[in-house]
Amino acid sequence: MTGFGQGRQGRVRPDGSARALSEAYDTALLDLDGVVYYAGGSAIPYAVEALGAARAGGMHLAYVTNNALRPPEVVAAHLTELGVPAEAADVITSAQAVARLVADEMPPGARILLIGGEGLRVALRERGLVPVESLDDDPVAVVQGYGGPDLPWGRLAEASYAVGRGLPWYASNTDLTIPSVRGIGPGNGAAVEVVRIATGAEPKVAGKPLPPMHRETVLRTGAERPLVVGDRLDTDIEGAFNGGVDSLLVLTGVTDVARLLAAVPEHRPTYVAADLRGLLVPQPEVTDGAVGADGAVGADGAAGGFRCGGWTASVSGGALLLDGEAEAGADGLDPLDGVRALCAAAWTEAGAGACGLDAGKALERLGLG
Template identity: 75%
Template sequence: MGNGRGRRDGGRKHPGGSGAALCEVYDTALLDLDGVVYAGGEAVPHAVEALGVARAGGMHLAYVTNNALRTPGEVAAHLTELGVPAAAGDVVTSAQAVARLIADEVPAGSRVLVIGGEGLRVALRERGLVPVESADDGPAAVVQGYGGPGMPWGRFAEAAYAVGRGVPWYASNTDLTIPGARGIGPGNGAAVEVVRIATGGRAEPKVAGKPLPPMHRETVLRTGAQRPLVVGDRLDTDIEGAFNGGVDSLLVLTGVTDAAQLLAAPPEHRPTYVAADLRGLLAGQPEVVEVADGGFRCGGWRAFVRGSELALDGVPGQAGEVMDAVRALCGAAWTEADGPGAGVPDPRKALALLGV
């Protein structure tokens, strides 16, 4: 079972196991939204049912998102419409985290130039700051957050004017992409790069969102979690954020990260647990065991390195769950990648066998 403290000793060598369901082991699930609970406005398959069972069993569900576009109330209303009952207090956004960061560093009542959606404006007002629209309004700071696909190009120009004049620059997050119903689109990180390029690449924003400490701080303050489990679909935000915060994590393969990316994960991107979707909260996690004849075993699968490739012993449909094979492959891949002078073994044949 995960130790509840994460790892800061170079990262884990294979996914962890748990004899009890994860929703029984951890008191609070810190759930990412895009790619985990919903995508493009629609619920991810099995998410509504799984979260309902976890909640009924006593697990507190908190929704932690780097998307700063909507207010917590709007996010909660959307979740409730999807069949996941939530209140505004159950939602923590990067807009709230960056607003606290700004409020700690500028005088009370300062004006802040907003390049983003209503979620940023509401969060700034909550901290006693005044949102403004123009670089000529005398802002003490400029903040960028995801503004949706309809963000006018002129908003980026306002940010560039202010940053170019030396106004302190903040970003809710720097995720380069965001999942949607039609595929993967550009996220707030792409918009930040627009402003960076326009200002000559010299300025650097202070960032609040996952995987950085301000977001973890905001989440802990707002949820009061004692035994949290971070649940996400992104290695470079959700899982690295859990690693930085010293807490356990569950990666679900319903969003940005696929199995090949998981196998290539560096130490700080390796989750405690792995599941196909949110039904992973409702079950234990099988142990991944290093075996004497080489490689790692999970369920009926054995994964090992053959030359420069990952290989599997096991027959689909007979050796057990496909995710058990993925967990065993993680052990073989991560251990090999951490060896002296070793790289990540090629996973393509093994994953083709599994159809993932």
């Protein structure tokens, strides 16, 4: 499914949907951290109930993560404990994506120097490859994935020795950071940087937002009308953009409204919702122009602003402005409709770039300042 502004050019407003997204799409490709659960492992509010309702309505749920540490069976067991029944086949990891990438380029039974955790080891074996621990084991390639906070420094040295000798180098993903219960820690991308600095080489990368991860996901799920659901613009939403599929950004993770308004074209989601309940409802349309007393909608978006659910967003004097027919809140206008209208104003003004408009007063009007 495509909508206004969708494609490699990037969109200039969120789309509307007359049907609930769980009905309009056959498969939800869900990120985990910041979407389904927090870094500490507890479920995000409304996630369990919303996913249960979407599944009961016939939507296939698949869980797509850049974290290569845990095997799918472990992730599925955790989801089930939270109240989101899942099988190992419902979980797709960057370890699986990079293992397929390696298997496509290396002979069956090839020895691969493993720098990472159990999830990557399982994925390599699934593809008929043999993980080894040392350059002395005569590997033909190096694959690097997140190994957890206790990954020994010597493992990075071993990878550097192998890559320095010219062995092909693969990385599950290059996320520089990873959330934890104690805060933000270094991710696999930080470890990849260590090897890059030591060798001057560049790895082939599989994880979001790059195409190998999208390919792995589609192959494993058989999705025909997939919807990517995530909280990160630079992995989830950009991955959907690169794959040419629609996306839903939920504001339960790392992306706040200010970052959303400033998004470059490849980071602009198809839809925006506060949380996973957004899967269960239609999405309101953003229209051009302010609505006059006679109910007419102006055709000039630049002059009349952009309207969604009673909010009208416009640009004036280098700032985003927002007007509403009532106050935001439980008994008034939906703040998310204001966010959607602001996205249209900001993205249209920015075109192919990033919006640099002052959004302070508009966000204050929504109670988000």
